[in-house]
Structures are given as structure tokens and as C-alpha cells.
Amino acid sequence: MPDEHPHSELLELAKTVAVEAGEAVLKVYDKGDFDAYQKEDDSPVTSADYLANDIIVKRLSDATPDIPILSEENKHASLEERKDWPRYWLIDPIDGTQEFIARSGDFAVNIALIENxxxxxxxxxxxxxxxxxxxxxxxxxxxxxPDGxxxxxxxxxxxxxxxxxxxxISRRQSREKVLGRMCAKRVYQTxxxxxxxxxxxxxxxxKADVFMRIGVTGEWDTGASQCIVSEAGGSIAAANFEPLTYNQRHSLENPDFVVMGDQRVPWKDVVQYNDFVNPHRN
Known part of the structure; x- marks a missing residue:
């Protein structure tokens, strides 16, 4: 593994770049001056996503030209090209594009470093x-x-x-649908x-204890979250409790997954999910 970039420096770089891209996106959001499009998979994308992507890719490429970048908004390298990457940047320029468009304020910039x-x-x-x-x-x-x-x-x-x-739970997800996948013996708030x-x-x-994501996501949706949640004492796993994988399959699509807080909770009993779909695992 090249030692040119200590992890502490890479973390500071990622923090600086995420804030820079986020502030640029916030200016667009506040003005409401952006274009929205539909991608081939029918998911939304905006000119703000592309703006954030351009900022992040340029800043990371300039600072760490030896580290490849895998971004939701760029053309994706094939598994044959990326399988030997010892580490790479994994980017979601705007996570929550639909919320950006709907003006709920619930959107974020995600940057992860995946290593081994x-x-x-x-x-x-x-x-x-x-x-x-x-x-x-x-x-x-x-x-x-702002509080420190x-x-x-x-x-x-x-x-x-x-x-x-x-x-x-998602602002656009049925509360009953979510609770229907949880143990009926527990008491919940949403x-x-x-x-x-x-x-x-x-x-x-x-501020919350558990979150289940049912539907299509990519590895860029969980990379940064998994590191943060794990270091905070929680975990992220596929909805059948198998580990999530990164850069090991032709598809970059995630299975349905669950984010869990307190690890003393018997989550396998709480999250009762029987119709698990595990896409493109090979």
C-alpha cells in the first residue's frame, strides 16, 4: 500500500472537499435555480448533482491522483478494471436528490475511502x-x-x-409498511x-435506533455511512444480516439493508424481513 497519503490527511481532505461541494450545492438550493432530469434507471438527477460531482472529482483528483474515484454520477469502471484497486474514493455527490428537488432540506454530500x-x-x-x-x-x-x-x-x-x-423512516415511505416488517411485540416511535x-x-x-432501506441503492449510498455508524458503535448489514460488500461484484447495486444502533438489541428478532432480495451478488 502506498504511504504517500496518511489516513489523517485523507480524512481532512475529504472533510474539506465535502464542505466545499456542499456549500456550492446549498447556494443553488437557496436560489432554486437548477435543472432536473431523469436517468436511465428513472432516478432523478439535477444540475446541482453534477456541480457537486465536478467539484469533488477535481479536488480529489488534484490532491490524490494515484487514488481512483468511483462516483454515482460518473461512468463506472468495470469489475475487471477496479478489482485490483487497493483503495479508492467512493462518492455520492448528493444523497437525497429527490429531497433536494422537493425542498425538504434532507440531502447530504457523501465521501468514503474504501480500502481492501x-x-x-x-x-x-x-x-x-x-x-x-x-x-x-x-x-x-x-x-x-455551529455548536462545536x-x-x-x-x-x-x-x-x-x-x-x-x-x-x-423515509418521508415518502409508508409508516405501516415499515412497521409491518418489525416485531409486533415491540413498541416503536418513528x-x-x-x-x-x-x-x-x-x-x-x-437520535434514532434503526433504519431499514427497501429499494434500489448503490454502494456509494452506504460507504461513508457504514464507517461513521460502525465507529459510533452501531452496524450496517444487508437485510438478511449478511455483510455488505464493496467493489467485489459486477453490479454496484446494494441489497436491501438495515442500519442498527445499540448492538445489545436482538436486531434479528426485531427486524423480521422475510422477502429479502439480494441483487447481482455474483
């Missing part, structure tokens, strides 16, 4: 909330906001087997939020 097929660094910037979440594997998870910088951790439930569980990464960050800082 696992997230090593995770950075998520929430522009409307002026909040930067970040982590380096083995060094803990942190949040920087603090180490964050998942919420510890008083009684892991019986306490009320706070579920982060917290509506937009992007996947913000739900994960809220779990990492103890």
Missing part, C-alpha cells in the same frame, strides 16, 4: 444543517456543527429487549427523514 474492500474513512456533510459527520476506522465518529465538535455514539437503550425503539445517509447519521448520534 471495506470503508476506511467516511464523511457526510449536511448543508442545510451545517453539520459534518466523519470517521476513520478505529478512531471513533464525530460531528462538527463532539464525539458521537449510538443511543444505549435502558432495556435492549423491551425499550421503545426509534425508527428512522422519525421521518429524507436521505439514507442522514438517517444513518441520526442513528450514529443517538
Amino acid at each position: 474492500n471495506q470503508p476506511k474513512i467516511g464523511v457526510i456533510f449536511w448543508p442545510p444543517g451545517q453539520s459534518l459527520y466523519f470517521a476513520e476506522k478505529g478512531k471513533g465518529a464525530y460531528k462538527s456543527s 465538535e463532539e464525539k458521537i455514539a449510538v443511543r444505549k437503550l435502558d432495556d435492549p429487549k423491551n425499550s421503545v425503539v426509534m425508527i428512522a 422519525l421521518p427523514l429524507g436521505s439514507c445517509s442522514l438517517k444513518a447519521c441520526f442513528i450514529a448520534e443517538g
Whole structure:
């Protein structure tokens, strides 16, 4: 592994770039002056996504020309090209594009460093909330906001087997659909939020306990979140509780997944998901 870029420097770089891109996106968001399009998979994308992508790719390429970049908004290298990458940047320029368009404020910039097929660094910037979440594997998870910088951790439930569980759910997802996949013996509260990464960050800082994502996502949707949540004492796994994988399949599509807080909770009993779909695992 080349030693030209210590992880501490790469983390600071990712933080700086995420904020720079996020501030540029926020200016567009505040003016409401952007164009929206539909991609081939029918997911939305905007001129703000492309603006953020251009900023992130240029800044990372200039600073670390030896580290490849895999971004949602760029053409993706084939598995044959990327399978031997020892590490690479994994980027989602705007996670929550639909929320950006709907003006809910629930969108974020995601930058992860994947090393040996696992997230090593995770950075998520929430522009409307002026909040930067970040982590380096083995060094803990942190949040920087106008109130200062603090180490964050998942919420510890008083009684892991019986306490009320706070579920982060999509603003556009049926509450009944989510609760229908949870153990009927538990008591739940719900917290509506937009992007996947913000739900994960809220779990990492103890504002929610669990989040299940049902539907199409890419590896860029979980890379930064997984590092932050794990360092905060939680975990992210496929909905059948198998580990998520990075850069090991032809497809970059994730299976349905679940983000979990307090690891003392028997999550396999709480999350009762029987129609798991695990796409393109080969």
C-alpha cells in the first residue's frame, strides 16, 4: 500500500472537499435555480448533482491522483478494471436528490475511502444543517456543527429487549409498511427523514435506533455511512444480516439493508424481513 497519503490527511481532505461541494450545492438550493432530469434507471438527477460531482472529482483528483474515484454520477469502471484497486474514493455527490428537488432540506454530500474492500474513512456533510459527520476506522465518529465538535455514539437503550425503539423512516415511505416488517411485540416511535445517509447519521448520534432501506441503492449510498455508524458503535448489514460488500461484484447495486444502533438489541428478532432480495451478488 502506498504511504504517500496518511489516513489523517485523507480524512481532512475529504472533510474539506465535502464542505466545499456542499456549500456550492446549498447556494443553488437557496436560489432554486437548477435543472432536473431523469436517468436511465428513472432516478432523478439535477444540475446541482453534477456541480457537486465536478467539484469533488477535481479536488480529489488534484490532491490524490494515484487514488481512483468511483462516483454515482460518473461512468463506472468495470469489475475487471477496479478489482485490483487497493483503495479508492467512493462518492455520492448528493444523497437525497429527490429531497433536494422537493425542498425538504434532507440531502447530504457523501465521501468514503474504501480500502481492501471495506470503508476506511467516511464523511457526510449536511448543508442545510451545517453539520459534518466523519470517521476513520478505529478512531471513533464525530460531528462538527455551529455548536462545536463532539464525539458521537449510538443511543444505549435502558432495556435492549423491551425499550421503545426509534425508527428512522423515509418521508415518502409508508409508516405501516415499515412497521409491518418489525416485531409486533415491540413498541416503536418513528422519525421521518429524507436521505439514507442522514438517517444513518441520526442513528450514529443517538437520535434514532434503526433504519431499514427497501429499494434500489448503490454502494456509494452506504460507504461513508457504514464507517461513521460502525465507529459510533452501531452496524450496517444487508437485510438478511449478511455483510455488505464493496467493489467485489459486477453490479454496484446494494441489497436491501438495515442500519442498527445499540448492538445489545436482538436486531434479528426485531427486524423480521422475510422477502429479502439480494441483487447481482455474483
